Amino acid sequence: MHTEPKPVRVWDLPTRVFHWSLVASFATAFITAESEKLRDIHVVAGYTLAGLIAFRLLWGFVGGGYSRFAEFLPTPRKLIDYLKSLTRGNPQHYVGHNPAGAVAIFLLLGFGLVAAASGWATYEDMGGHFMEELHEVAANGMMAIVVIHIAGVIVSSWLHQENLVLAMITGWKTRRS
Amino acid sequence: MRHLLVIAAAIFTVSAHAETPRDFLTRFEKEAGAAASAERGARFFTTKQGGEWSCASCHTDKPTQAGRHAKTDKAITPLAPAANAERFTDAAKVDKWFRRNCNDTLNRVCSAQEKADVMAWLLALR
Numbered sequence: 001m002h003t004e005p006k007p008v009r010v011w012d013l014p015t016r017v018f019h020w021s022l023v024a025s026f027a028t029a030f031i032t033a034e035s036e037k038l039r040d041i042h043v044v045a046g047y048t049l050a051g052l053i054a055f056r057l058l059w060g061f062v063g064g065g066y067s068r069f070a071e072f073l074p075t076p077r078k079l080i081d082y083l084k085s086l087t088r089g090n091p092q093h094y095v096g097h098n099p100a101g102a103v104a105i106f107l108l109l110g111f112g113l114v115a116a117a118s119g120w121a122t123y124e125d126m127g128g129h130f131m132e133e134l135h136e137v138a139a140n141g142m143m144a145i146v147v148i149h150i151a152g153v154i155v156s157s158w159l160h161q162e163n164l165v166l167a168m169i170t171g172w173k174t175r176r177s
Numbered sequence: 178m179r180h181l182l183v184i185a186a187a188i189f190t191v192s193a194h195a196e197t198p199r200d201f202l203t204r205f206e207k208e209a210g211a212a213a214s215a216e217r218g219a220r221f222f223t224t225k226q227g228g229e230w231s232c233a234s235c236h237t238d239k240p241t242q243a244g245r246h247a248k249t250d251k252a253i254t255p256l257a258p259a260a261n262a263e264r265f266t267d268a269a270k271v272d273k274w275f276r277r278n279c280n281d282t283l284n285r286v287c288s289a290q291e292k293a294d295v296m297a298w299l300l301a302l303r
Contacts, residue, residue, distance in 0.1 A: 036235070036281045039248050125251070129270070 005174045010095060010167055015067045018056050019168055025049040026112075026142060033139065043123055050116035053109055066096030074102040091159050095173065101152060108145045114138040198258040198265035202296040208289035218298030221291055228282045232295070241302050257302040265296075 011019075029045035032038035060069035072094075079099040085092040092098070097105060115138035121127040122135055157164045167173045206213050223238040225231045235253055236244040241260040244253035255261040265271055279287040287295075 034277050034280065036246065036248060036277065037229070039246070043249075123249075123251075 007172045007174050008095060009171060010066050010173045011171045012064060012067055013171065014055075014059055014063065016168060016171055018052055018059070022049065022052050022056075022112075025052060026146070030139065030143060043119075046116055046119045049112055050120075053112045053116070056109065072097035072099075072102040072105075074099040074106075079103060086159075091156075093160055098156065101149070101156075104145050104149050104152065108142060108149070111138045111141040111145065115142060195266055196268055196271075198296070198300055201265050201268075201271060202293060202300060205289045205293035205296055209293050211290060211293075213290075213293035213297035215294070215297040215301045218291075218294030218296070222295055222298060226283045228284055230282050232278070232282060234282075239302075240299060257299050259300075259303050265299075 025045045025048040029042055029049060032042040032045065035042075059067055065071070082092050082094075082099040086100075115135060118127070118131045118135040118138060121131040127134075153164045162173055202213060222232040222236075222240075230247055233240075234247045236256045240256040243255055245251070246253060254263070256264055258264050275287055275292060279285065279291075
């Protein structure tokens with residue numbers, strides 16, 4: 001029997017605003033990282049990023065639906081099952097975050113906190129060379145996760161025939177049955 | 178978190194092997210294939226080279242003194258090795274800051290000759 005695609009509400013407004021604000025602040029901070037002339041912009045972008053992550057950590061507990069950490073907390077079992085299903089070409093479908101995406105989210109939030117804290121310490125001349133190195137490692141870690149995340153979005157959008165980028169803009173997913 | 182600290186510590190250790198300021202003069206002169214000139218270095222350091230800032234905008238034209246960041250106003254420790262033993266002792270750090278600061282002052286990388294000249298001048302300062 002043919003069923004009409006049914007729109008599902010997945011991402012609430014705060015989650016979407018958070019997502020794209022994090023994109024903007026991280027991109028700004030990354031692009032301005034090497035320039036002393038743009039140092040003040042870099043610092044403001046970094047503090048913005050820290051504030052956004054603080055909000056997301058709170059929203060992971062008090063937000064609703066698919067935004068809650070409890071909804072997408074990845075376990076090794078879930079992650080392995082999901083990755084296996086990918087290699088078999090018959091991927092498990094998650095309406096919210098899949099387990100691989102969930103791991104990326106927690107890594108990104110963690111790296112982001114380390115980057116912001118070590119960046120702040122460096123800017124305030126505390127922690128010396130170690131904090132400076134830690135800041136760069138954390139920021140590069142974030143960029144690595146972002147690259148993997150974007151690749152995952154492209155692959156997953158194709159495998160499941162759903163536009164995940166559009167869903168993060170509108171908040172809605174259309175399930176094909 | 179522990180992994181991150183281990184990675185950071187590893188990078189820190191690798192990049193922390195000691196060099197002396199004179200090693201950098203030798204290296205840049207070798208790369209340039211010509212002797213350095215402290216006089217040329219002084220001129221290069223203290224005058225604008227096409228950008229909005231010169232080296233002296235932050236490091237002052239007497240880098241045995243502490244400088245001040247031209248944007249953030251933060252204190253910068255003296256650049257001349259005679260006044261600050263920590264300067265020019267770590268190749269990774271030296272390369273990183275020449276890359277960044279040359280881009281800020283010249284909108285390009287510095288040539289080996291320019292770096293050699295600046296090193297010669299900084300080493301001559303007492």
